[in-house]
Amino acid sequence: MLTARRRVAASAAAVLTGSLLLASCGGSDGGGSSDAKTLRLWHYEAPNSAMGVAWTEAIKEFEATHPGVKVKFEEKSFEQIQKTAPMVLNSSDAPDLMEYNKGNATAGLLSKQGLLTDLSAEATKRGWDKLLSPGVRTTSQYDGDGVMGSGKWYGVTDYAEYTMVYFNKDLFAKYKIAEPKTFDDLVAAMKKFTENDITPLANSGAEYLAQQYVYQLALSKADRSWVDSYELYKGEKADFHDAAWTYAADTFADWVKKGYVGKSSTSAKAEDAGVSFLQGKAPILFSGSWWYGRFQDEATFDWGTTLWPGSTLTPGSGGNLWVVPKSAKNKELAYDFIDITLSKKIQNLLGNKGGVPVAADPAAVTDPKAKELITNFNTVSSRDGLAFYPDWPVPGFYDVLVSETQKLITGSEKPDDYLSSLQKAYDKGAPKR
Template sequence: MSNLGRTTISAAVAGAMALVLAACGSAEPGGSGGGSAGPRTLKLWHYEGADSAMGAAWADAIKKFEASHPGVTVKFEEKGFEQIQKTAGMVLGSDQAPDIMEYNKGNATAGLLSKQGLLTDLSAEAAKRGWDKLLSPSLQTTARYDDRGIMGSGKWFGVPNYGEYVMVYYNKDAFAEQGVEVPTTLDEFTAAMDKFVKAGVTPLAMGGAEYPAQQVVYQLALSKAQRPWVDAFQLYKAPVDFHGPELTYGATTFADWVKKGYVSKDSAGLKAEDMGVGFISGKYPIMVSGSWWYGRMTTQVKDFEWGTFLWPGNKMSAGSSGNLWVVPERSANKDLAYDFIDITMGKDIQNKLGNAGGIPVAADPAAITDPKNKELIENFNKLSAQDGLAFYPDWPAPGYYDVMVAGVQELINGTKTPDKVLDELAGPYQENAADIGN
């Protein structure tokens, strides 16, 4: 704001202006009023790479936000997914909390923080700004959490502005060299991988030290699953048999894939980035992972033609809304955080997201021009229309991500049988079910 320290101002005017400034700079408990008078800073964290679709769209959103908010600067800090995953609870309870950040959705993450009182209730803003109209009921599942921290109902504690799902990325040139067609069934998929193994090529890029391997196990489990099983596992709507046909098939088949050479044994120590770089470099002809890689494939794959297809034979796939914008309860600039979320939900940023290789939730379909990007969005819409978004395997319980990582590493290393690994997955899940009264 302007400097009011001129000696010519009368005492009355000065007093009036002081009241105005006090009103502008006052903050309600929790910082929702907007901090002190003068230049302000919106502290923003997210973990999307600059060359990803989300990173590109949000960079534009930052520019638009600063242009529409004179005197406000966005202080953006890129954080690693694992970094936020492991430290969010501690950081958000301190004075180091950002004003707005990207956070993983689900019971184990956003749900847990909401239950701990670390996130701002966004319900009033969602209604006021129309976010509840822009997001379909299925996409709202991950935005809302009840008093137990279970997603699907209750208050809004986050806002997703994109969708995501797990698919199969493939090297078209490598497929052509081996005479492999795009598979439409799981049997055709395994037959294709057999061809690569016989040619001396490990078919699947894999990261066992982070999320990728557990998502493959989940995809296999989903090939035997129906919606009631997913709702039981994710939403605690019924007891889950960890030795039932779904998870048994997922764990035993994945272990068998390692034995058959579809997955390299050293992948137990590889991270998601290692997996992605391996595929991008042409080392592996197939990568099973999420749409969040799509933008990087578009910009970084230089030496071969590539494409994607839905997991063969499945009606359901790991997928959901994208990660959430959350506003920490200790945010000092909640009003600015709400404005920034609103900008990311606008048509121009949503169209940018779609054209950069993301899956927008509120774009103009006619504005998406690239054929590959259209296919990406159409496949997501297909899954969504057939009730095929099955969330992610690490969501149900706090700390379950690390449990899943340890389990799949044991499957890759062969240090425990699938039956024993399923016992290890069952324990923490059942403890959490008891804790929430199920």
């Protein structure tokens, strides 16, 4: 969710404006049928998340504009799709349209394997190439090696995402702790919470949160060329024993020793971390904008957000992709559904429910917290600060990061050995240069 790679600076206007796309229904492209009656759709967004709410409305809009056609939505988990997609897409059971994680290791790998439909012609015909800003559409395009940022369109996103520090204002006030404005403020807050027997950071060692803490720490000591080297194989080869990675691993391990990160979080899932924040058990959570709508809906306390202090870079990108499997039976219907999710009506709804829309009318987003979310995204985007995610560079790296970062939490592996293990896995999967 973990989900644009290359960061071309995008202005607020580029991110939030765009022409309304018209849904069209018609003939097939060889994979569909003009008299098809069902669109099979898979996605893994929570029903009360911004994307879940928006896409539920998009389904209603689709069925209203396509008389006689029904959407058969099948809910899947992120992990389920992540692990089984290659097998499912290589079978007759592939859906017509599916949400899938973006990046070299995921959508890029599937495109290289020939499992996804080339959407380049549709992107031009329907205006997707004009609607999505250069930075946001980075993860929609992949070259022949499955590397993002250029080549053919194999996916389309209808939202953007980035990471931030969520904090429980009520708990900060209760313990008379200043809300974090600087990195020193954040560290001081964590220290004060541990002195009051509270583990400050919500974490999930079994999924993506832990590795993103480490990556963000590295990013705070890095620059754009460092990101391009690591994610896009540009310039110097990525070195996991450089100053940025060394600082990140050492600092994270130190935070575990100091009790800022609980050792009990080693086997926790992302959902566990989110719930610990929602239940007021953990005062701080560093994670993505995909939680924002849910926290708006479920939190019973006052909460706020801030960009990671002391860093111009943060994990983030265009959102997860709509991909059309190569073997999809109703491709034209899938294209029409993508159009609808990019319409002003759905984009405005997504924005007001706590998402980061790519084609909303700014004046139509009226919720104060939603405006704050979008303003912060524009701040990150305008400074070319979206740095993608740590697991993206090579296939299988997500699982390596999970298992190795778990060892860092338990203390069974020293930071230097941790970084050596990451280097070995990265070098094995990265293209030679």
